[in-house]
Structure formats: structure tokens, C-alpha cells
Amino acid sequence: MFLRSLDSDTAIRLYRSRVWFEQVALPFSLSLHGKQGRKDQNDKSTRYAGARRLATDDRSALQVPARRNRMFNYATELLRSSSRITGANKPPPARGGLRPRPCWAWLQLMPAVSGGRPPFLTRANGDNKDLTSVDGHGFGRVTTTQQNGGPAGMLTRTHRAYLTDGPSTLCPALPAYTTNSQLPNTDRKALCLLASDINWESEEWDLALAITVTGSRKTRPPYSRERAPASDGAVAHPRSGLRRASGLNVDTGRFRCSTTVVLDLKSARCRLEANAASNRSTGRPGEAPTGPPPSRPAHLARWTRRTLQGGEVILVKTREPPPTTPLVFASKLRPTHARRAPARPPPSNPHPPLPRRSMAYTSSLHLPKHLLLPNPRRTTRRPSSVSFVPAAAANTSGGVNGHAPEKPTPKPNGSKKGVNGINGVNGSKKGVNGINGKKKGVNGHVNGRHADRIHLSVSTGGGQDGSGLRVAFQGAPGAYSEFAAKTALPGCDTVPCRAFADALAAVERGGADRAILPVESTMEGTALRNYDLLLRHDLVVVQEINLFVHYCLLAMPGVRAAEVRRVISHPMALAHCGRALARLGVDREPVEDTAGAVEMLRSNRMLDTAAIASPRAADLYGLDVLAHGLQDESWNVTRFLLLSRPPSPVALPVDSDAKTSMVVAHRGGSMMVLLKVLSAFSSRNINLTKLEVINNEDGASAAAAAGAGGHPPVMILDTKARGAPTLRAFPHVLYVDCEGASHDPRVREAIQEIEKFAVFVRVLGCYAADSTVYDLQ
Numbered sequence: 001m002f003l004r005s006l007d008s009d010t011a012i013r014l015y016r017s018r019v020w021f022e023q024v025a026l027p028f029s030l031s032l033h034g035k036q037g038r039k040d041q042n043d044k045s046t047r048y049a050g051a052r053r054l055a056t057d058d059r060s061a062l063q064v065p066a067r068r069n070r071m072f073n074y075a076t077e078l079l080r081s082s083s084r085i086t087g088a089n090k091p092p093p094a095r096g097g098l099r100p101r102p103c104w105a106w107l108q109l110m111p112a113v114s115g116g117r118p119p120f121l122t123r124a125n126g127d128n129k130d131l132t133s134v135d136g137h138g139f140g141r142v143t144t145t146q147q148n149g150g151p152a153g154m155l156t157r158t159h160r161a162y163l164t165d166g167p168s169t170l171c172p173a174l175p176a177y178t179t180n181s182q183l184p185n186t187d188r189k190a191l192c193l194l195a196s197d198i199n200w201e202s203e204e205w206d207l208a209l210a211i212t213v214t215g216s217r218k219t220r221p222p223y224s225r226e227r228a229p230a231s232d233g234a235v236a237h238p239r240s241g242l243r244r245a246s247g248l249n250v251d252t253g254r255f256r257c258s259t260t261v262v263l264d265l266k267s268a269r270c271r272l273e274a275n276a277a278s279n280r281s282t283g284r285p286g287e288a289p290t291g292p293p294p295s296r297p298a299h300l301a302r303w304t305r306r307t308l309q310g311g312e313v314i315l316v317k318t319r320e321p322p323p324t325t326p327l328v329f330a331s332k333l334r335p336t337h338a339r340r341a342p343a344r345p346p347p348s349n350p351h352p353p354l355p356r357r358s359m360a361y362t363s364s365l366h367l368p369k370h371l372l373l374p375n376p377r378r379t380t381r382r383p384s385s386v387s388f389v390p391a392a393a394a395n396t397s398g399g400v401n402g403h404a405p406e407k408p409t410p411k412p413n414g415s416k417k418g419v420n421g422i423n424g425v426n427g428s429k430k431g432v433n434g435i436n437g438k439k440k441g442v443n444g445h446v447n448g449r450h451a452d453r454i455h456l457s458v459s460t461g462g463g464q465d466g467s468g469l470r471v472a473f474q475g476a477p478g479a480y481s482e483f484a485a486k487t488a489l490p491g492c493d494t495v496p497c498r499a500f501a502d503a504l505a506a507v508e509r510g511g512a513d514r515a516i517l518p519v520e521s522t523m524e525g526t527a528l529r530n531y532d533l534l535l536r537h538d539l540v541v542v543q544e545i546n547l548f549v550h551y552c553l554l555a556m557p558g559v560r561a562a563e564v565r566r567v568i569s570h571p572m573a574l575a576h577c578g579r580a581l582a583r584l585g586v587d588r589e590p591v592e593d594t595a596g597a598v599e600m601l602r603s604n605r606m607l608d609t610a611a612i613a614s615p616r617a618a619d620l621y622g623l624d625v626l627a628h629g630l631q632d633e634s635w636n637v638t639r640f641l642l643l644s645r646p647p648s649p650v651a652l653p654v655d656s657d658a659k660t661s662m663v664v665a666h667r668g669g670s671m672m673v674l675l676k677v678l679s680a681f682s683s684r685n686i687n688l689t690k691l692e693v694i695n696n697e698d699g700a701s702a703a704a705a706a707g708a709g710g711h712p713p714v715m716i717l718d719t720k721a722r723g724a725p726t727l728r729a730f731p732h733v734l735y736v737d738c739e740g741a742s743h744d745p746r747v748r749e750a751i752q753e754i755e756k757f758a759v760f761v762r763v764l765g766c767y768a769a770d771s772t773v774y775d776l777q
């Protein structure tokens with residue numbers, strides 16, 4: 001079902017309704033059709049062929065979901081085809097000779113779904129109007145006036161069009177530059193003028209590009225409903241000698257059949273450059289570039305010469321930039337094509353390489369792939385009915401970090417083990433959990449490995465799914481941290497913060513209930529900076545989440561991989577994709593977070609820049625995915641910790657494995673201390689899941705002496721200091737995660753033993769161990 005063909009007026013109305021395009025949930029398709037008004041033997045071969053190509057080949061090719069970026073591609077194709085249809089590179093026929101017969105291309109919209117109202121016919125305000133029944137006042141009315149003037153070779157006319165939204169509201173002016181195909185290069189100048197007229201940074205511009213196909217004046221174009229004011233007078237066209245008839249929407253005495261497609265100018269500009277680049281070697285569209293890139297004006301010149309002759313460019317300013325203030329990034333990037341952008345030194349790297357202070361570590365992220373699960377928001381695998389040991393019910397006082405020590409709860413399955421299965425290395429003597437009749441440890445551990453894991457709900461302190469909780473995360477919406485938060489607490493409200501420190505501070509101040517913090521990844525190990533942050537705040541770990549991190553290369557719609565010169569993203573993401581980026585041969589710019597990079601890309605309309613982020617971020621911001629799975633290692637998991645104010649509001653499930661995280665600080669003799677710590681755990685058969693040894697003594701003294709240089713000591717908030725919580729500096733620190741709850745007697749005893757030789761021990765939290773890896777897909 002074809003709704004209608006688009007003449008330029010309708011296209012502009014459609015353009016005005018582009019909000020629909022952005023908001024539709026249902027896909028629809030575009031069909032391009034070409035038509036020749038009257039067969040003309042002389043012109044048929046080239047022109048009709050072009051038209052037919054549109055009608056047949058492209059029709060099937062275009063049965064794909066059409067978003068605006070898709071439209072843009074089609075429009076480009078249309079441009080190319082139209083130039084072929086018109087034979088734009090040929091000189092116009094002499095007066096009296098054979099004239100090209102009108103042929104035109106229509107852009108038609110066709111809903112891809114049958115039945116119901118096509119989605120794009122619904123206005124954002126819910127007011128449904130069928131496009132076919134729209135009159136000039138419904139969606140905007142185009143009036144054109146024409147001014148003559150301009151020396152030969154320059155713009156010959158300027159159309160000014162106004163969109164009116166209803167009878168009273170005057171919408172922004174639409175300067176339109178009409179080129180005269182009789183004068184070579186005017187279109188190029190017009191386009192250059194357009195390009196240079198735009199304040200790329202502060203305004204949002206869009207381009208409606210009308211392809212004008214000239215034809216016989218005997219054929220009345222089907223769309224010319226708008227009448228040009230007669231006051232402009234009749235103008236003799238230099239070649240045709242025909243006089244423009246007052247009242248006709250023609251300016252040269254020849255009829256135009258316009259196909260107006262709605263383009264984003266900056267995307268179009270990107271495409272201009274893309275075309276120019278692809279024309280470098282051969283000058284023919286679509287062929288691979290071989291030579292060095294020409295200068296920018298040459299790009300435009302080439303492109304316009306080949307495709308815009310006989311065309312009309314209408315620049316449509318439609319909206320001001322959105323009032324929302326974007327996140328402030330450490331290195332604010334500017335689009336390279338910014339008009340008169342002053343040359344700037346490259347922004348300093350806000351994320352210098354992470355210091356490798358640690359001597360050794362064991363990662364808790366040696367997670368088998370079979371544990372990969374989709375995001376629980378889309379899975380129902382977590383059973384809802386599990387028993388809990390409510391934090392409030394913990395009966396003894398004196399616990400660490402708000403976790404009250406508690407007597408071991410007898411296992412419901414009659415296991416002889418203690419709570420949480422920490423007693424029984426390798427699970428050899430563990431209780432049977434009754435799954436498949438296998439000899440298992442509590443919670444499905446077989447020989448210490450996770451199998452048939454039962455997913456346990458955790459009492460969250462808010463609703464069961466975290467509803468009513470505000471979780472602060474670093475970055476813009478769409479950051480991996482946000483997905484991790486939503487994975488942990490699907491019902492929560494996420495609160496974007498500029499930095500991790502802000503997210504943690506927000507929880508401390510009560511501005512948020514939880515904060516989410518990435519602390520290690522399979523590819524990069526421990527994120528020491530984030531651990532340092534954690535230690536500086538009086539927060540407790542209440543949950544861990546392992547998220548499979550799948551990186552994509554995202555770019556503005558229409559941008560191709562070959563056009564990307566620079567990639568921006570979170571430093572961790574850049575590091576994770578190091579080899580892939582080296583292969584691409586692009587510059588790298590770190591920004592605060594992955595989604596922030598995407599947002600920056602979009603708001604600045606960077607056409608030579610791509611961002612590394614998640615596929616969800618691409619959806620969220622409407623960007624194209626140029627490449628999937630950019631990470632150098634296929635197995636890339638990041639472990640996040642969910643933090644809360646103490647005491648922990650989260651109750652541990654009785655039958656879950658628990659984990660306790662702690663930090664141990666000591667004075668020198670690090671190896672001896674390390675051995676003693678290990679012995680305190682191993683003598684009680686407590687397994688460690690993470691051990692990170694930080695030794696900053698040299699750096700600390702150097703830093704103290706010189707005021708800079710070296711690694712500063714680790715600052716830990718001593719929450720039990722007399723008076724008020726105090727930040728203390730420690731050059732020797734161990735991060736330890738062990739299996740078992742902090743109130744488990746063995747864990748408690750181990751901690752007490754460590755406290756005898758360490759200067760400081762702080763339990764960072766006790767939470768349900770969850771080695772499931774969640775996936776965004």
C-alpha cells in the first residue's frame with residue numbers, strides 16, 4: 001500500500017513529522033520509484049534506464065526497516081540515480097532541440113506491517129492524522145518567494161520558505177538555495193555556502209534535499225500546488241528562453257519534478273565526504289579510494305559536481321538544540337569539521353595509564369562461560385521464594401560494617417557443614433544438595449565448581465526487584481554500569497553521575513540508595529582506582545554482578561568504518577579493544593564513560609569519530625553499529641559491586657554462598673604479612689576468591705618528600721576511629737575476598753587473627769556470592 005508520493009511540500013511536512021520517525025516502535029519500509037512522464041526515444045536509453053533502476057532494483061533493496069539514517073542512505077542513492085536520470089553531466093539540449101521528458105523519482109512510504117495505522121502517522125501528541133489527508137495547515141505550510149539576482153556563476157535565486165505550524169506560529173525560516181543547472185558549479189557554491197553557513201556546534205540543522213529533474217513545460221508536474229508570488233516578475237531563462245509563468249512553481253520556465261528526501265545535513269555532509277573519498281581514485285561513486293584524501297573543499301566540489309547538478313538544496317533549520325545539559329567531560333571534543341574551529345592541542349589524557357602498584361593478585365573472575373546468562377530482566381530464572389537471614393535478625397552485636405555476627409544457621413538439608421559451604425575444601429565432604437542425586441556442596445557446587453547453579457534472590461532493601469531504590473552510576477544512560485545496576489536491581493531507578501566518586505558521594509549523602517562500581521575485569525584485572533575510591537567512603541558492598549562486556553564500534557548514521565579517524569570511549573574500553581583499534585589505525589581519545597562517548601558523538605555530530613560502547617547504547621542514542629565484538633579477548637567480563645550505606649540493608653539468603661570482602665593494611669614486611677594472612681584463612685579451610693597486594697612504600701615516601709611523583713599511599717576511611725571516621729594512609733594494603741559470611745565463626749576468627757598483626761582491617765561487605773555472568777543481549 002502506497003500512501004502517497006512525496007512532492008517537496010509533503011516531504012517537508014513529513015520532515016516536520018520526523019519526530020515520528022524517531023519514536024516509532026514499528027518498522028516500516030521505503031520504496032523508491034522512478035517514472036518517466038513520456039517516452040522519448042532519444043532520452044530513453046539513459047534516463048528511463050535510471051528510472052527503471054530505481055523502480056525495480058531499489059524496490060527490493062529497500063525492504064528494510066527505515067529509520068532516518070536509512071532514509072539518508074536511500075536519499076543518497078536517489079541522488080546518484082537522479083543525476084543519471086537527468087543526465088546531469090550532459091549539456092542541456094539546445095533550444096528547439098529534443099528536450100528531456102519529465103522523469104522523476106518518488107520517495108514513497110509503505111508500512112511494513114499490515115493492518116492498523118501506520119506508525120508514522122501518529123503524532124507525538126497522540127493526535128492521529130493521516131498523512132494523505134493533511135492539508136497545508138495541518139503540519140506546516142510552505143510558502144516560497146523568489147528573489148532574483150546574483151552574478152552568473154553564483155547563486156541565481158534564493159528561495160525563502162517558511163514553515164508554519166498551524167495558522168499562527170511562524171516556524172524558523174528556511175533559507176533555500178536554488179541552483180541553476182545551466183550555470184556550472186553553482187550547485188557546488190551553494191553547497192559550500194550551506195556548509196560554511198552553519199554553526200555546527202550550537203545549532204541543529206537538517207537538510208531537505210530536493211532533486212530537481214527538468215522536463216518539458218508541456219507537462220505539468222503533479223506537485224506544483226504552491227504558487228510563487230507574481231511580484232517577482234517573469235524572468236527569461238538564459239537558455240530555454242521560456243518565460244517563467246507567474247503562478248507556477250517553476251523558476252526557469254521548465255517544470256521541475258522534485259523528490260525531496262529528508263536528510264540530516266551533518267550526515268549528508270558526512271556522505272558528501274564519503275562520496276568524495278570514494279571518488280578519489282576513479283571519480284566514480286562506490287569505488288574504493290586509493291589516493292591521499294583531497295582537501296575538504298575538493299571533497300565538496302567533486303561530490304556536488306557529480307550529483308547535484310540540476311538539483312536543489314533546501315536547508316531547513318527546524319529546531320534549537322535540546323535544552324538538556326550534556327555531561328561535562330574531562331576532555332571535551334569538538335567536531336573536526338566545526339566551522340572556524342581554532343586549532344587546539346589534543347586534550348590531555350584524563351586517564352593516565354593505571355598504576356600497577358600491586359605485586360600479585362588473584363582474580364575472582366575466573367568464571368566459566370557456561371555461567372553466562374542473559375540479563376535477568378529478560379529471564380525468569382531467579383526463583384522468588386528463598387529464605388533469608390535478615391540483617392536485623394542477626395542477634396549479636398559487634399559485627400563489622402554493620403553485619404552483625406551471627407550463630408551458624410543449621411543447613412536445611414542436613415549437611416554436616418557449616419554455613420555457606422566454606423568448610424570443606426574442594427567440596428569433598430560437602431553436604432548433598434539433592435540436585436540430580438549428585439554429591440554436591442551447598443548451592444550446587446561440585447568439587448568447588450559451580451554447576452546447576454540455583455539463582456537466589458537477594459533481599460534488596462527496596463522492593464524485591466529494587467523498585468523504589470535509586471542507584472547511582474558513573475556515566476550517561478547506556479553505560480555498562482547502568483546495565484549492571486539494572487541487572488542487579490531490575491526495578492531500580494538509575495541516577496547518572498559524572499564520576500564514580502560522585503556516585504559514591506551521592507549514596508553517602510543520601511542522594512541515592514546504592515552506587516555501582518566496576519572493580520575488576522577479566523582483561524585488565526583489578527581497577528585499583530575504584531578500589532581506592534571504595535576505601536575512602538563509608539559504604540558497604542551488598543551485591544556483586546558480573547557482566548559480559550560486549551563492545552561495539554558506533555558511529556553517526558551513515559558514517560562508514562573507513563571514514564572513522566578517531567575513536568572515543570572509556571579508557572578501560574579503549575584498553576580492552578587495543579588490538580582492534582590498532583588494526584583500524586585510528587586515534588584514541590579517552591572520555592568519562594562509554595555511553596558518554598556516544599552521547600558526545602551524537603550531540604556534536606562527529607562524523608569522523610566513532611565510539612566504543614554497548615549495542616544498547618547504539619539503540620538508545622540512534623547510532624549505527626559499525627562493528628561488533630571489538631574486545632581483544634572474546635571472554636570479557638567486568639565485575640561490579642553494589643554499594644550501600646552501612647549497616648547493610650541486604651539480607652543474606654540462608655542457603656546461598658556468601659563472600660566477604662576486606663582490606664588489610666600493615667606496616668612493611670609485606671611477604672611475611674601476606675603469608676600470615678594466607679595462613680589465617682587456610683588453617684580454617686577458607687577459600688580466597690581474590691587477593692590483591694599493594695605495596696606503595698617507595699611511592700609513598702617519594703610522594704611525601706616531593707609532593708608529587710610515585711604512588712601515594714592508599715587512603716582508607718577508618719570507620720571505627722575514635723571521634724569521627726578518619727582517612728588514614730597506608731603504604732601496604734591487601735584486598736581480600738574470601739568465601740563465607742563475615743559472621744561465620746571461621747571467617748570471624750580469621751579476621752581476629754589478622755587483626756593481631758595487621759595495623760588495620762576493615763570489612764568492606766558481606767554479600768551473596770554470585771558467579772553468574774550476565775549478558776546484555
Ligand SMILES: O=C(O)C(=O)C[C@]1(C(=O)O)C=C[C@@H](O)C=C1
Pocket residue numbers: 474475478479480481482518521549570572573592593594595638
Ligand atoms: O563506561 C562505562 O560504560 C562503564 O560502565 C565503566 C566501565 C569501567 O569503568 O570499567 C565498565 C565496564 C566496561 O569495561 C568499560 C567501562
